[in-house]
Amino acid sequence: xxxxxxxxxxxxxxxxxxxxxxxxxxxxxxxxxxxxxxxxxxxxxxxxxxxxxxxxxxxxxxxxxxxxxxxxxxxxxxxxxxxxxxxxxxxxxxxxxxxxxxxxxxxxxxxxxxxxxxxxxxxxxxxxxxxxxxxxxxxxxxxxxxxxxxxxxxxxxxxxxxxxxxxxxxxxxxxxxxxxxxxxxxxxxxxxxxxxxxxxxxxxxxxxxxxxxxxxxxxxxxxxxxx
Amino acid sequence: xxxxxxxxxxxxxxxxxxxxxxxxxxxxxxxxxxxxxxxxxxxxxxxxxxxxxxxxxxxxxxxxxxxxxxxxxxxxxxxxxxxxxxxxxxxxxxxxxxxxxxxxxxxxxxxxxxxxxxxxxxxxxxxxxxxxxxxxxxxxxxxxxxxxxxxxxxxxxxxxxxxxxxxxxxxxxxxxxxxxxxxxxxxxxxxxxxxxxxxxxxxxxxxxxxxxxxxxxxxxxxxxxxxxxxxxxxxxxxxxxxxxxxxxxxxxxxxxxxxxxxxxxxxxxxxxxxxxxxxxxxxxxxxxxxxxxxxxxxxxxxxxxxxxxxxxxxxxxxxxxxxxxxxxxxxxxxxxxxxxxxxxxxxxxxxxxxxxxxxxxxxxxxxxxxxxxxxxxxxxxxxxxxxxxxxxxxxxxxxxxxxxxxxxxxxxxxxxxxxxxxxxxxxxxxxxxxxxxxxxxxxxxxxxxxxxxxxxx
Numbered sequence: 001x002x003x004x005x006x007x008x009x010x011x012x013x014x015x016x017x018x019x020x021x022x023x024x025x026x027x028x029x030x031x032x033x034x035x036x037x038x039x040x041x042x043x044x045x046x047x048x049x050x051x052x053x054x055x056x057x058x059x060x061x062x063x064x065x066x067x068x069x070x071x072x073x074x075x076x077x078x079x080x081x082x083x084x085x086x087x088x089x090x091x092x093x094x095x096x097x098x099x100x101x102x103x104x105x106x107x108x109x110x111x112x113x114x115x116x117x118x119x120x121x122x123x124x125x126x127x128x129x130x131x132x133x134x135x136x137x138x139x140x141x142x143x144x145x146x147x148x149x150x151x152x153x154x155x156x157x158x159x160x161x162x163x164x165x166x167x168x169x170x171x172x173x174x175x176x177x178x179x180x181x182x183x184x185x186x187x188x189x190x191x192x193x194x195x196x197x198x199x200x201x202x203x204x205x206x207x208x209x210x211x212x213x214x215x216x217x218x219x220x221x222x223x224x225x226x227x
Numbered sequence: 228x229x230x231x232x233x234x235x236x237x238x239x240x241x242x243x244x245x246x247x248x249x250x251x252x253x254x255x256x257x258x259x260x261x262x263x264x265x266x267x268x269x270x271x272x273x274x275x276x277x278x279x280x281x282x283x284x285x286x287x288x289x290x291x292x293x294x295x296x297x298x299x300x301x302x303x304x305x306x307x308x309x310x311x312x313x314x315x316x317x318x319x320x321x322x323x324x325x326x327x328x329x330x331x332x333x334x335x336x337x338x339x340x341x342x343x344x345x346x347x348x349x350x351x352x353x354x355x356x357x358x359x360x361x362x363x364x365x366x367x368x369x370x371x372x373x374x375x376x377x378x379x380x381x382x383x384x385x386x387x388x389x390x391x392x393x394x395x396x397x398x399x400x401x402x403x404x405x406x407x408x409x410x411x412x413x414x415x416x417x418x419x420x421x422x423x424x425x426x427x428x429x430x431x432x433x434x435x436x437x438x439x440x441x442x443x444x445x446x447x448x449x450x451x452x453x454x455x456x457x458x459x460x461x462x463x464x465x466x467x468x469x470x471x472x473x474x475x476x477x478x479x480x481x482x483x484x485x486x487x488x489x490x491x492x493x494x495x496x497x498x499x500x501x502x503x504x505x506x507x508x509x510x511x512x513x514x515x516x517x518x519x520x521x522x523x524x525x526x527x528x529x530x531x532x533x534x535x536x537x538x539x540x541x542x543x544x545x546x547x548x549x550x551x552x553x554x555x556x557x558x559x560x561x562x563x564x565x566x567x568x569x570x571x572x573x574x575x576x577x578x579x580x581x582x583x584x585x586x587x588x589x590x591x592x593x594x595x596x597x598x599x600x601x602x603x604x605x606x607x608x609x610x611x612x613x614x615x616x617x618x619x620x621x622x623x624x625x626x627x628x629x630x631x632x633x634x635x636x637x638x639x640x641x642x643x644x645x646x647x648x649x650x651x652x653x654x655x656x657x658x659x660x661x662x663x664x665x666x667x668x669x670x671x672x673x674x675x676x677x678x679x680x681x682x683x684x
Contacts, residue, residue: 084510086570087523104506106499158541184542188514188574189507192581197545220499 002026003048003118008038008064009080010056014103018051021107022114035059039067047075049117051110054081054092062095069096076117080105089187108221112173119172132167135227137206137214139167148210158183159202166215166225175222199223231405235397242393243386250382257378265350265366270333273352273364276305280356288362289316295364302366304338304349310359323351323363331355338365407436411443423451464512471508475501511641514574518648523568530569531562533597536576536606540595543580550588552610554580557596563604566675567653575649578642579608579668587612590665603655604674609667620659646670 005027009015012033019029030047032038035056042050042064050068054061065077079097081088092100098120099113132139136149144160146153155163162183166174176195180186203215216224276295280288288307295305296318306317314320323329323336324346331353337346351365407430414427426447427440478501482494517523540556547554565572576595583593587610596607615623624643646668647657655672 084506085514085517085523086568086574087517087526090526090570102510104502184538186573186577187570188577189510190577190581192546192584194542194546197549198542201545220496 002028004046005029005114006032006038006042006047006050008032008035008042008050008056008061009053010034011053014053017107018110021111025111027114033057035061035064039064042068042075043071043073049114050075050077051114052077052079052097054079054083062092065096076120078110078113078117086187093187106220108173108218109175109177112175112178112222115172116169116174116178119169132164132170134167134170134225135212135214137167137227139164148206148214153205155202155205159198159205162198162202163206163225166223169225171224171226173218173221173224178222231401234401234404235394238397238400239390239394242396243390246386246389246393250386254379254382265368266333269350269352269365272303272305272366273354273362276362276364277354280362285358288356292317292362303364304340304351304366305364307356308361308363310361312361315360317363319363322361323349323353323365329353329361336365338363338367411436411440415443418447423447423454464508468505468508471501471505475505508641511645514571515641515645515648518571518645518652521652523571523652526570527567528569529564529566532565532572532604532606533558533563535569535573536595536597539573539576539580543577543584547584547588547593550584552584552588552593553591554593554595557594559597559599563597563599563674565604565653565672567672568649571649571652575646575670576606576608578646579606579670582642582668583608583610583612583666586610587614587665589613599674602674603671605672606670607667609662609665611662611665614661614664614666615659617661623659624657643668 005022007015007018007022007029009018009031010033015031015033019031022029030041032041036058038050038052038056039059052061052064056064059067061079061081065079068075068077076098077096078099078101079092080101080103081092082103083089083092084102089100089102098117101110101113130141132141138147140146141164144155146155146160146163162179165179165183177189179195179199180190199215206214212227214225214227216226218224272295276288276291279291283291292305292307293316295303299305304317304319306319307315308322309315312322318341320339320341320343323338325334325336329336333350333352336349336351338349338351339346347367349365349367351363354362356362411427414425417425426444429437429440429444431437475498478494478497482491482498485491485494537556537558540554544554580593580595587593590611592611594607594609596605596609598605598607624647643657643659650657650670650672653672655670658669658671660667660669
């Protein structure tokens with residue numbers, strides 16, 4: 001399902017590459033090449049998502065973001081930045097963005113985050129106590145009880161959080177960085193395969209004794225929970 | 228206007244002003260003294276004669292006046308006039324001329340001595356006697372005036388001399404200051420032009436110029452150290468990036484040359500991995516610089532270090548298990564709170580754990596311990612692997628100072644350097660100790676539960 005995305009990016013090459021890639025995914029992309037133009041279009045248009053570069057001519061990304069939030073425009077914003085330090089990421093998130101992605105990034109990572117943000121927007125009505133079902137997997141966020149085909153699966157607290165995040169993004173690719181940020185709330189890049197180890201543990205608990213796989217590895221991108 | 232001239236003029240002006248003040252004071256005081264001395268003498272003489280008249284009558288007074296006129300100094304004026312102004316006895320030719328009517332008491336007047344034609348200025352005292360006669364006694368002011376004039380001339384000369392001396396002192400002072408300043412300027416010029424190793428020579432007296440020179444020297448030392456560090460970092464970065472970049476290059480070439488799709492996918496995956504590791508090195512190097520520049524202190528907050536370490540231990544526990552090591556967490560009894568950068572402390576602890584997993588996995592255990600003694604808290608990550616010999620621990624803390632020469636073990640040798648930079652950001656330190664066997668990396672941080680003013684950047 002195509003959505004309207006505003007891309008505020010002054011680098012032509014990146015803008016073309018993203019426009020093409022997101023276009024192939026069925027999204028309509030409008031490009032603004034500087035912060036002022038970006039802010040103008042963002043206040044005027046009805047976009048589902050804004051992808052905002054941090055370093056822009058005329059008006060920088062963080063200022064655009066603050067102006068948008070000050071004007072009560074709640075469109076989800078994904079900030080792109082070449083500033084990669086932990087402090088920069090936190091500053092980006094604290095200034096009102098919904099997600100922060102460091103350049104250079106893989107298109108798969110960007111797409112996963114774009115989809116997660118678009119999905120979050122449409123599922124705002126989804127109350128937390130609603131049971132989540134993925135195939136024969138059933139998750140109760142209130143009691144945190146997980147059953148597959150009626151059989152209870154024992155999970156540790158963090159494993160449960162991991163599964164719930166996967167389930168809320170059912171059918172969408174979730175990257176390792178997204179998991180680290182969303183499930184563990186860490187914004188640095190661990191050197192080891194720590195996320196993979198946790199995911200494969202969760203997978204074993206979900207899939208051992210069942211024929212049909214649920215937690216899929218998406219090569220070069222991350223993981224996906226799908227029936 | 229050159230500074231030297233300005234200093235000389237300023238010194239001269241200051242000397243002039245202060246001398247004017249002093250001389251003015253002397254002038255005012257001596258003038259006043261001279262006048263009051265004369266007044267005292269005149270009044271006394273008048274009182275004496277009036278007393279003579281009261282006790283001895285007119286006859287005694289006439290004798291007294293005659294004596295005074297005869298034996299007094301030439302300034303003395305004394306005479307008795309009848310009510311019509313005719314002189315009875317004394318050395319004055321006529322009644323003194325005053326402004327308006329003559330009155331009793333002390334006053335200024337013009338008098339004329341007998342056998343003289345020119346009237347002279349004088350201070351007199353007039354007494355009206357019982358019979359209506361006027362007793363006049365006084366002194367001409369010529370002597371006091373002359374004294375005053377001499378004094379004023381001397382003061383004027385002194386003033387001129389003081390201006391000359393002041394200017395002279397100013398020039399000497401200016402030359403002294405100028406010499407010291409231009410010596411500093413000469414050195415700073417050389418430093419600006421080419422040679423950062425030059426230092427300001429100190430006179431050794433510990434005066435303001437020495438202090439200035441010392442400050443400049445310390446500043447230069449700091450700049451020199453920073454530049455040396457920067458040079459070392461860029462050198463090591465360039466050196467260390469050489470191998471990942473060349474690996475990336477060869478992976479890309481391999482991917483480009485193969486025609487078999489499966490093989491190509493594998494090679495492309497390799498390209499992405501190499502690029503990732505390159506990015507990681509750059510990000511970490513940047514993170515180290517940021518921490519050392521203390522720019523992230525604005526993001527400090529209060530958090531429970533014990534809980535953070537528990538979470539991280541839980542996160543790495545499965546990784547340790549897969550590596551065949553038992554990772555144990557030893558908490559404190561009560562929460563250990565720290566005012567610091569939660570994300571960076573998490574990264575530091577995670578780096579220490581990953582380091583232990585990477586180099587100490589041949590041992591059986593990795594212990595993560597949180598401790599505090601009221602003044603500082605410590606986070607210890609201890610492994611039971613081969614450890615690092617005492618003489619090579621300093622090297623291990625340096626950027627890119629990885630001990631094994633092979634690059635196959637992963638990581639770019641920035642891990643411990645980053646932990647140390649994060650410790651520095653929190654005014655703490657990273658200590659490497661022997662765990663017998665193995666390595667104990669201890670992150671010591673001063674306890675802080677609120678934001679002191681000196682932490683704001």
